[in-house]
Amino acid sequence: MSDQQQNRARLHREYDRVWGNWPGWGALAAVNHTSVGLRFIVTGLVFFLIGGVLSMLMRTQLALPEQDIIGPELYNQLFTMHGTLMMFLFAIPVLEGVAMYLIPKMIGARDLPFPRVGAMGYYCYLFGGLIILSSMALSIAPDSGWFMYTPLSSSTYSPGPGSDFWLLGITFVEISSVSGAIELLVAIMRTRSNGMSLTRMPIFCWYIMVMALMIIVGFPPLILASILLELERAAGFVFFEVAGGGDPLLWQHLFWLFGHPEVYISFLPAAGIVSTLLPVFAQRPIVGYRWLVLAVITMGFISFGLWVHHMFTVGIPQLAQAFFSLASMLVAIPTAIQIFAWLATLWTGRVVWSLPMLWILGFLIIFVAGGLTGVMLALVPFNWQVHDTHFVVAHMHYVLVGGMLFPLIAGLYYWLPHVSGRMPSELLGRWAFWLVFVGFNMTFLLMHVTGLLGMPRRIYTYQAGLGWDWLNLLSSIGGFVMAMGVGMLIVDLLLHFRFGRLAPRNPWNADTLEWAVDMPVTTYNFISLPDIGSRHPLWDDRQLPERLESGQGGLVEIQADRRVTWGSDAVTGQVREVVHVPSNSWLPLQTGVLLAVVCLGLLTKFYWVALGASLLALLVILRWSWHNGGHPLAAPLRDDDPQDPPLHSRTCDGPGRWGMLSTLLANGSLFACLLFGWFYFWTVSPQWQVPAQAPLSATPLLLAGLLLSAAALLYHRLTVRLCRGQAQGLAGGLWLCTALGLGHSLVILWLMLDAQLTPRSLAHDAVLAVMLGYLLFHGVLATLLTLLQALRVRLGYVGVRLPYEPMVLRPLWSYTLGVFWIALAGFFLMPMAW
Amino acid sequence: MRWRPHHPVHLILGLCVWSIWFVVLYGGLSVACQLTPPEPQQGPFNWLNVLLWLSTLVVVGLLLWAARVLWRAAPRAEQPLGRHIGVTSAGLYLVSAFSTLAVAMPVLFLPPCI
Numbered sequence: 001m002s003d004q005q006q007n008r009a010r011l012h013r014e015y016d017r018v019w020g021n022w023p024g025w026g027a028l029a030a031v032n033h034t035s036v037g038l039r040f041i042v043t044g045l046v047f048f049l050i051g052g053v054l055s056m057l058m059r060t061q062l063a064l065p066e067q068d069i070i071g072p073e074l075y076n077q078l079f080t081m082h083g084t085l086m087m088f089l090f091a092i093p094v095l096e097g098v099a100m101y102l103i104p105k106m107i108g109a110r111d112l113p114f115p116r117v118g119a120m121g122y123y124c125y126l127f128g129g130l131i132i133l134s135s136m137a138l139s140i141a142p143d144s145g146w147f148m149y150t151p152l153s154s155s156t157y158s159p160g161p162g163s164d165f166w167l168l169g170i171t172f173v174e175i176s177s178v179s180g181a182i183e184l185l186v187a188i189m190r191t192r193s194n195g196m197s198l199t200r201m202p203i204f205c206w207y208i209m210v211m212a213l214m215i216i217v218g219f220p221p222l223i224l225a226s227i228l229l230e231l232e233r234a235a236g237f238v239f240f241e242v243a244g245g246g247d248p249l250l251w252q253h254l255f256w257l258f259g260h261p262e263v264y265i266s267f268l269p270a271a272g273i274v275s276t277l278l279p280v281f282a283q284r285p286i287v288g289y290r291w292l293v294l295a296v297i298t299m300g301f302i303s304f305g306l307w308v309h310h311m312f313t314v315g316i317p318q319l320a321q322a323f324f325s326l327a328s329m330l331v332a333i334p335t336a337i338q339i340f341a342w343l344a345t346l347w348t349g350r351v352v353w354s355l356p357m358l359w360i361l362g363f364l365i366i367f368v369a370g371g372l373t374g375v376m377l378a379l380v381p382f383n384w385q386v387h388d389t390h391f392v393v394a395h396m397h398y399v400l401v402g403g404m405l406f407p408l409i410a411g412l413y414y415w416l417p418h419v420s421g422r423m424p425s426e427l428l429g430r431w432a433f434w435l436v437f438v439g440f441n442m443t444f445l446l447m448h449v450t451g452l453l454g455m456p457r458r459i460y461t462y463q464a465g466l467g468w469d470w471l472n473l474l475s476s477i478g479g480f481v482m483a484m485g486v487g488m489l490i491v492d493l494l495l496h497f498r499f500g501r502l503a504p505r506n507p508w509n510a511d512t513l514e515w516a517v518d519m520p521v522t523t524y525n526f527i528s529l530p531d532i533g534s535r536h537p538l539w540d541d542r543q544l545p546e547r548l549e550s551g552q553g554g555l556v557e558i559q560a561d562r563r564v565t566w567g568s569d570a571v572t573g574q575v576r577e578v579v580h581v582p583s584n585s586w587l588p589l590q591t592g593v594l595l596a597v598v599c600l601g602l603l604t605k606f607y608w609v610a611l612g613a614s615l616l617a618l619l620v621i622l623r624w625s626w627h628n629g630g631h632p633l634a635a636p637l638r639d640d641d642p643q644d645p646p647l648h649s650r651t652c653d654g655p656g657r658w659g660m661l662s663t664l665l666a667n668g669s670l671f672a673c674l675l676f677g678w679f680y681f682w683t684v685s686p687q688w689q690v691p692a693q694a695p696l697s698a699t700p701l702l703l704a705g706l707l708l709s710a711a712a713l714l715y716h717r718l719t720v721r722l723c724r725g726q727a728q729g730l731a732g733g734l735w736l737c738t739a740l741g742l743g744h745s746l747v748i749l750w751l752m753l754d755a756q757l758t759p760r761s762l763a764h765d766a767v768l769a770v771m772l773g774y775l776l777f778h779g780v781l782a783t784l785l786t787l788l789q790a791l792r793v794r795l796g797y798v799g800v801r802l803p804y805e806p807m808v809l810r811p812l813w814s815y816t817l818g819v820f821w822i823a824l825a826g827f828f829l830m831p832m833a834w
Numbered sequence: 835m836r837w838r839p840h841h842p843v844h845l846i847l848g849l850c851v852w853s854i855w856f857v858v859l860y861g862g863l864s865v866a867c868q869l870t871p872p873e874p875q876q877g878p879f880n881w882l883n884v885l886l887w888l889s890t891l892v893v894v895g896l897l898l899w900a901a902r903v904l905w906r907a908a909p910r911a912e913q914p915l916g917r918h919i920g921v922t923s924a925g926l927y928l929v930s931a932f933s934t935l936a937v938a939m940p941v942l943f944l945p946p947c948i
Contacts, residue, residue: 197915198842199914199915199918293922294926294929297849298926298933300849302933305856317864317867317946317947319940320860320863320864322944323859327856327933327937570842572915683865683868683869
């Protein structure tokens with residue numbers, strides 16, 4: 001063995017020791033992005049198969065008229081669970097899993113910046129999904145449709161626990177999605193390899209960045225709506241009941257504020273896969289990189305302006321409908337820009353028709369057809385005509401299966417050698433493609449006709465002689481053909497692990513960095529980190545993988561057994577700091593389990609169990625936050641700490657601060673939706689009632705505001721001084737902030753108890769109670785975390801050389817202050833002026 | 835902090851303006867229709883539609899101006915990165931202006947509260 005080989009082997013052993021997963025059950029404590037990403041993908045595919053079985057049951061029932069294989073109650077559960085599984089437990093988690101797996105490798109990083117958050121997100125997803133699925137096993141599954149319209153899903157019309165399973169389980173899963181999005185966003189912004197500027201980023205990163213931002217802004221409306229509906233069902237609060245001043249249409253607004261962007265959240269990463277694969281198989285750079293960036297950003301925004309096109313039949317003024325109709329057509333333009341860029345890439349390249357390309361071809365055909373029916377549905381009169389018919393079902397499947405599933409499978413085939421080190425079978429893969437493609441079109445192309453002939457969606461049977469019989473029979477046959485294709489795909493995937501041809505390094509001759517890592521992949525991705533000088537590092541330097549593996553890149557030596565990667569400037573990609581990320585831990589699993597117990601406690605109405613588990617979860621999370629920064633179990637101060645660049649915990653602006661800002665963006669979206677609900681009730685609710693006397697008095701509110709303002713301003717001043725290297729009075733100042741925050745929280749608590757609100761009979765009071773709870777939560781949280789900071793100053797974990805943590809916390813104080821005064825204006829001053 | 839023409843915030847600023855305008859347009863229309871709806875007989879020419887159209891013109895003007903400033907500033911950037919951000923941002927301001935104008939077109943033809 002040569003010296004170079006020996007050195008390489010030594011480095012691999014060292015990296016395996018520091019970055020490797022624990023053996024046996026210890027694998028459950030793994031946090032690295034490769035393991036967590038793969039777990040998301042595999043779990044999502046299992047949910048996909050279960051959802052697929054449910055659809056086959058429905059197609060069996062609908063194959064012939066007047067069948068009674070499945071009764072109406074079970075049929076309602078089947079279509080609700082099919083939609084729920086596919087949208088919430090398959091599409092988004094799998095795509096996030098793909099992004100989690102790929103993004104660090106593509107940007108030349110060793111891990112995501114918050115690996116434990118990613119691991120916790122996985123357990124939230126898994127347990128949330130299992131909770132929802134368990135309702136099927138118990139025959140109490142939700143049955144109000146995957147968008148859970150009120151009042152159908154309210155306790156009057158859905159008295160069983162089905163809706164509760166949905167609301168609590170989905171909220172649990174959404175926490176996972178939002179945490180994953182925050183992690184991906186910060187990874188792309190702050191942990192790119194040296195020199196990877198925004199313009200040198202792989203195009204996939206742009207797609208994931210926009211997707212992550214859309215999740216951060218788009219998911220909180222549904223989280224809020226689910227909390228409100230669960231409060232109504234479990235505690236009798238009034239939000240969606242007209243009699244108490246509520247309005248069921250508020251649910252539709254909040255749901256579709258989430259639901260329509262979700263379609264694009266599913267589409268964008270899949271389109272990112274297409275934009276990554278096409279240049280590889282055309283063997284040329286993508287045409288119109290800048291146009292694609294422009295289109296993706298535009299799509300991310302415009303897609304938030306379409307939600308009312310799901311509500312064209314609820315009685316909204318024509319002019320408002322026209323706004324949303326126009327916006328719905330407008331979004332076709334950025335989609336078309338992408339399609340033309342892809343076609344131009346194919347046109348000008350030398351296309352290699354490998355298996356992944358076949359699936360992309362299928363995507364192009366099906367998605368364009370789905371997009372065209374989408375423009376048809378954007379027309380208000382046509383929309384009225386086919387509303388709630390099988391035409392809409394067909395359109396939705398063309399967009400989602402064409403726009404998400406086909407590119408996903410193309411991506412699975414493309415990156416399969418990465419995971420297994422082996423190539424898939426071309427023969428089985430082609431059979432799988434054609435069966436899925438033919439079966440899909442047979443099922444859903446005909447369903448357009450069934451819908452135009454007037455067949456409503458969500459009916460469990462139909463009369464013979466309406467002209468729907470043969471169409472439904474062929475649709476069902478097509479469904480089974482498609483299922484056979486999916487079966488063949490699974491066989492191919494399983495067999496290839498044993499019989500697949502060994503894959504050479506970079507088997508498709510790709511240009512992106514993920515193909516510079518070892519195959520099968522390691523937990524640390526790169527022994528040394530590359531300098532990036534172009535958008536196509538592997539096409540420009542074909543020896544790069546070998547050079548990185550032999551330690552000729554940056555950040556090679558392992559210090560103090562820390563897991564480290566580069567932290568870089570968000571725009572230029574120039575290295576700014578060394579980011580140390582946490583290693584294997586049981587804390588994410590413990591948190592996930594405890595949150596699952598909270599969920600089960602609420603479902604079974606054992607509220608004391610839920611409360612106890614919540615407190616335990618809080619303790620575990622605080623312990624998690626304690627083992628951070630300069631703590632001996634994280635990255636304590638050492639004499640040989642790197643100085644240029646420094647460790648991120650020795651700076652004032654690391655990934656944690658960006659993570660906090662992203663979290664607050666999601667939080668702000670939820671708060672804005674609560675304000676929207678309040679104004680919506682005041683202006684639109686048909687029986688809105690206001691108590692004769694204002695329930696909140698002005699003096700304590702102002703006192704609470706003054707205490708909070710003093711705390712936030714003092715905290716700001718302390719952190720500004722700390723970053724200038726002045727720590728005199730830091731501990732005392734933090735204790736004073738804690739006292740002021742405590743005073744503020746106590747005043748809010750007193751206000752809540754003193755106000756004598758009647759949330760069970762008035763929507764006005766119900767919203768007010770939620771808002772006060774929201775303010776109290778933030779006051780207590782900021783106070784508690786500042787208390788911990790004060791303690792950490794005393795123990796030496798925070799100080800002039802470790803100024804990072806107080807800086808991470810600073811935006812929380814500013815946010816708490818901002819939402820308090822906005823809430824005061826909206827909930828106290830606005831009603832006075834009304 | 836100054837947001838110079840090559841600052842990446844311009845990549846989203848135009849569409850943020852569009853989003854806020856869209857919310858104000860829809861929200862303003864809904865609130866006005868609840869409180870003081872114009873007479874349906876007036877058709878599309880009434881105080882509310884005039885107000886909505888004026889807000890549209892102001893926003894479109896603002897976005898076009900921003901697009902022009904960034905387009906002219908882009909070639910002066912020292913680095914290719916700055917030029918790339920400048921040109922893309924100018925395009926996105928233009929897209930925002932077009933989106934604003936397109937969405938507001940029905941104001942010219944439809945009465946507001948029917």
